[in-house]
């Protein structure tokens with residue numbers, strides 16, 4: 001993380017989830033309908049479903065109506081596919097069989113999804129005890145011999161297709177659990193999920209909007225496959241004579257057909273044909289959906305950055321609406337009541353030998369409204385850990401090992417607490433505290449449009465309508481220097497440049513009118529040419545909005561350029577703190593002197609600071 005001395009600045013915070021779920025869905029559907037195999041699968045499945053739904057109308061006979069004077073008859077105008085050994089109409093039984101077979105397959109897949117999906121989402125997202133218990137249950141379910149369980153259930157409850165499909169759904173639910181949990185784990189620590197949390201969304205909203213969108217596609221594809229497997233298993237059981245002979249299902253027909261295979265092989269052919277057609281169509285559908293989604297990814301990556309037509313937007317400016325904002329306790333610099341007060345903060349991580357490695361040690365400082373505080377130090381000095389303690393975004397393994405944090409007078413870490421009070425912070429994040437991250441692209445959810453990611457938090461946090469939030473988002477985009485807000489609003493994150501994405505995040509950070517903005521190396525990931533612009537933007541917005549800003553950086557140049565006061569950190573400890581002008585004029589600590597020296601000489605700070613730290617220690 002190296003910033004050029006005269007560039008770098010803060011950048012506003014995270015955006016949030018988006019509405020493009022519907023857009024994504026409609027695009028995938030369009031691609032699905034362009035795939036001939038997908039169309040064939042849909043037509044077949046739709047045809048079978050319609051035949052099943054209208055079986056009462058289409059079937060000339062009741063499913064069990066038997067004409068014993070006409071057994072094993074060949075097709076004629078009355079029985080178009082002939083009759084079975086009991087004189088029952090094969091066509092009618094196929095139609096009623098389709099209904100039962102499809103419904104039971106849906107029941108099985110439904111039960112498996114209902115158990116496996118939420119359990120996988122919760123286990124993947126929260127991990128901890130729920131995941132441990134779920135893994136244990138899943139291991140037990142997977143180690144059960146499925147067929148024996150189904151036979152036992154059949155013996156206990158009788159030959160009910162519904163009961164056996166519910167049981168099979170439970171047995172197969174670990175497939176969904178594992179699929180979902182793994183997918184969630186892969187995105188749980190993505191920055192855009194943290195960004196959504198910072199923007200004030202509840203865990204439920206994050207799971208439903210950001211996390212679920214990741215597992216939606218694989219779950220749909222898996223459901224198509226599992227419905228096919230359920231049909232095969234159900235028919236297999238019935239073929240073995242374990243079905244309910246009073247119900248016409250394809251499996252029961254298969255079993256009866258087998259008994260008369262030498263007399264009338266068509267009895268075996270028709271249910272086999274129906275099953276193969278249905279299972280084949282389900283497999284094709286799953287593949288077509290997968291292809292449609294993969295094509296979407298390829299197309300997305302080929303698109304060029306959008307932006308160039310314009311539309312002025314109306315809507316209240318954040319600077320104007322800020323006046324109507326909640327009253328914030330007056331915080332005067334120099335009094336004991338600060339916007340943020342960090343007192344003797346210690347943060348550590350438990351080690352394998354039982355000890356705790358302190359990464360922040362006895363750090364105290366404060367920030368007031370209307371000022372920019374810089375936290376400066378070399379890589380690994382504990383700047384981000386300090387900022388994340390204020391945001392409540394420390395990893396689960398982190399422990400507060402001392403001290404306290406107050407926001408506007410209330411403790412978010414009270415003396416004696418070993419973790420951050422998430423109940424309090426979840427009410428502050430995205431509302432009164434916002435965050436500008438280091439890597440803009442990673443902090444936007446690729447599955448949703450920028451507009452959606454700006455609008456949703458405003459609707460939720462400010463309680464305004466979607467239309468009003470849309471107007472506000474357009475105005476905000478314009479305020480942060482985006483020339484064509486309407487295009488950016490509709491664009492996906494991959495369609496804009498890094499600098500523009502950071503501007504979007506800045507718009508998101510100020511959208512809910514925060515009192516404090518925490519910016520963690522906000523220009524590090526940006527091109528040198530846009531770093532200065534983004535810094536200017538942050539400074540401008542900070543002055544206009546009068547918010548407090550904590551700027552985390554390893555670059556003293558940025559501090560000198562932007563900050564009112566500075567905290568210098570080294571190896572997790574605060575080595576010096578004070579007004580920037582004073583520290584620039586008269587740095588007391590040798591480490592600060594080295595840091596300043598590196599800036600003035602234009603050296604790469606991180607390189608020399610390692611040596612500086614060593615010298616200071618000597």
Ligand SMILES: Nc1ncnc2c1ncn2[C@@H]1O[C@H](COP(=O)(O)OP(=O)(O)OP(=O)(O)O)[C@@H](O)[C@H]1O
Nearest residue numbers: 001349359378379380381382383384385386395554
């Ligand atoms: N999850 C974690 N588990 C254990 N140690 C961690 C964890 N996260 C950070 N640390 C340690 O905490 C120390 C401080 O890290 P921090 O990210 O605050 O540094 P920083 O000053 O922000 O540096 P950088 O500019 O490189 O991000 C580092 O030594 C780092 O290895």
